Amino acid sequence: MSQSQASATADGAALELASYPMHIDGRPHTTGTWLDSENPWTGRAWARVAWGGAADVDLAATAAHRAFTIGPWAGMTPTERGKVLVTAADALAAQTARLAEIEVRDNGKLLAEMRGQMDYIPEWFRYYGGLADKVEGSVLPLDKKGYFAFTRKQPVGVVGIITPWNSPLLLLAWKLAPALAAGCTVVIKPSEFTSASTLEFVRILEEAGVPAGVVNVVTGFGHDVGARLVDHPLVRKIGFTGSDATGRLIGAQAAAGLKRCTLELGGKSPNIVFADADLDAAVNGVVSGIFAATGQTCIAGSRLLVEESIHDDFVDRLVRLARRARIGDPMSPGTQVGPVTTRPQLAKILGHIDQAVAAGATTALGGQVPATQPSGGWFVEPTIFTGVTPEMDIAQEEVFGPVLAVIPFRDESEAVRLANSTRFGLGAGIWTSNIERAFRMSDAVDSGMVWVNAYRTVSFMAPFGGMKDSGVGRENGSEAISDYLETKTVWINTGAPNRDPFVLG
Known part of the structure; x- marks a missing residue:
């Protein structure tokens, strides 16, 4: 955000910005000073706000x-x-x-x-x-x-x-x-x-x-x-x-x-995938949880906990699907991943990616600004890290972007321990065909919301909120x-x- 009265088009021509005064006691209100509101797709101001x-x-x-x-x-x-x-x-x-x-x-x-x-x-x-x-x-x-x-x-x-x-x-x-x-x-x-x-x-x-x-x-x-x-x-x-x-x-x-x-x-929510899950549905749910909304959601499923016996197969399926995600103009009906909302957030996401690489995580997908930028806006590729250990920052800190940390687990007890190993407790997804396990896990995970064989579903009728931090x-x-x-x-x-x-x- 910057103080400004107008922006410019690509050819340098002046661009009149829409103006939005404050609203106090039923009337518009300004102080005479304005802030630019920038369009993340173009990287240019489209409006000014009091x-x-x-x-x-x-x-x-x-x-x-x-x-x-x-x-x-x-x-x-x-x-x-x-x-x-x-x-x-x-x-x-x-x-x-x-x-x-x-x-x-x-x-x-x-x-x-x-x-x-x-x-x-x-x-x-x-x-x-x-x-x-x-x-x-x-x-x-x-x-x-x-x-x-x-x-x-x-x-x-x-x-x-x-x-x-x-x-x-x-x-x-x-x-x-x-x-x-x-x-x-x-x-x-x-x-x-x-x-x-x-x-x-x-x-x-x-x-x-x-x-x-x-x-x-x-x-x-x-x-x-x-x-x-x-x-x-x-x-x-x-x-x-x-x-x-x-x-x-x-x-x-x-x-x-x-x-x-x-x-x-915030959250560092886990999607927990067991070997008995419907893997196609689980892949869709994991992609929805982290790459929809460009990962910019408090309930982003930014940790994937996957049972060891299916780890490699599941990651392969996940990478194949995520690689096909279409990055582009958010106004276009064909776009699946849009830009990052703010310049500072883009820098923060890229900083987390660099830190994960330095800590020894393996980049299975993405990890960069797209080589060919769709516009002048702020983009980062859908990113998947494997070889992540629970103590890494990428497994502990909220990135608020399209970045997924993958951690394998051996059994149900380890899945619970890993799920509860961060200071957050907002959401969690559990993917299994075992109804008894679904009830056990939903009870054991420290999270304000738990989805079983689903993710990122909300309703005006259903309480929403978190535990811990x-x-x-x-x-x-x-x-x-x-x-x-x-x-x-x-x-x-x-x-x-x-x-x-x-x-x-």
Whole structure:
């Protein structure tokens, strides 16, 4: 990202950039300074996004707090809020093609994948719209006579949402839909690399009836916008998706303000293939887990644990399939692997590859920038390493790119030990035809999600989140709304006698 007013075409002609101001209290907002948003396919700027700072967070948090306390949103019943979300779902569904194209320009993922995500996102708003008036307290049985007690659920207040660059709108929906269903208001800080789609998204929500001030967007960098959002006294909860390093900083800063956090962090997820598996299906699943989305997903199956007896055959099958992957323009329907989203991420991926080679891993496939670049963008070949040992960085650290580390195992117990040998615990795939083994392994692997004979499947109905360094809390499903609610206990004296005022009753 760089400060700029315009870019240039290949022949040097000036190129007018689309402009995206911040969105605060229902209105566009700028400071007069802009950031380039670069297209990973071309390596050139295609839009400019307003460059905000801490003062803009203050404006947005104040607007969100006002909307939470005195605006029309505050006066809505849960049923009315739910209807707004369902209406918003229909409005978003009508704009999926446009939103998908913006996502591709911003993050370089395949149009087919982004279109699939955009088509699916309205379901989060329908689901939580329906759930909004199903949140219930309870009447409490008591051991004390003369009292009636009950609980009620109330929204926590203003929520700060911080989203990454890999799937900006999908991961926003996971947080925003339950927050709004609960009655909260929000301030969103999208990645500085991929802010345009979020700004378009929020305008659609307001056109669909979400009142001004309920959803605000402040664009800029983490060190000022993100830090102030986490620290702001009016913000009572943080929802974050990103790296475990940043998650630690956010968690510590939020804890200082006694704020709630949901942290969906990284992973080093294993795909575990046993000899009795359907090997063709397993190969497809492994490829999907690491090379789809150019490996830029928190649940990437970046470790392949394969039973020794089939290791060589399985790797051969895997290399043959991955070698055929078509690298190119993410807007083209024939492309299977698109560019890396950011320049810094490309450098990071190549650094991990160099480190793996230096550590003694064998390059079975890829490992380089394509010899013939499809464009001026940022590409790395699908890469497979064999000869990997568990202590190598390539087997321990999240690369966030199309790089797979292959490690053989002898038996089930060793597979479990290897699967659990990293600090992460987000996802895991188990490939076997033995149903008893499937249950044993799904129980033994330290992972928030386990897929058996499948991989990289998600739903608005199914909780998503990790163990260990992969995060805190769960998104999606009915339990996600609880993170945006406070429980209040109410005691009513129905005839209890006066008691000693100096003794706990």
